[in-house]
Amino acid sequence: MSVRNWALAIALGISLAPWPAMASVVVDATVTPVGGGVFHYEISVTNTEIAELALVSIVDAPLSDPLIDPSLEAPIGFLANYDGGLGIIDLLADSGTFASGSTITGFSFDSLSSPQSSFAHFEALTVLGDSVVGDVNFLSAVPEPTTLALLGLGLAGLATSSRRRKN
DSSP states (O other), X not given: OOHHHHHHHHHHHHHHSOOOOOOSEEEEEEEEEEETTEEEEEXXXXXXXXXXXXXXXXXXXXXXXXXXXXXXXOOTTEXXXXXXXXXXXXXXXXXXXXXXXXXXXXXXXXXXXXXXXXXXXXXXXXXXXXXXXXXXXXEESSOOHHHHHHHHHHXXXXXXHHHHHHO
């Protein structure tokens, strides 16, 4: 077999190989510590599924967290419900929809649980009855201390070089 035929065979094999499916539902959480051991969560849901989503559930919420239920909010057209007995937060389409290709923001709640201990997994249900599971992506609302230190070091370097140019 010639080199050209080998190259074609390899290219064909790569193109026909099964590739892992991309996440079709993305749940992002921006977490802000508000003090006193309380954390504020802002949740967004991005749907790249073919079908609309009927429900997105965060399935590992803490049991009996006294802050979640009274602080739980949903954007217009959606509902949110916390089941403290099962540790589930449901985000439901009401008059709005989790349409394919959309990102819905505006779900929020406060909790005594840190992001390292809860709120890491979700399950979504399409209107066709298909289930999609995944991990919540935690986005940092506050820069990490090392990021701030590097920023400060960079600014100090700029100030030093500026002084040297003036002299």
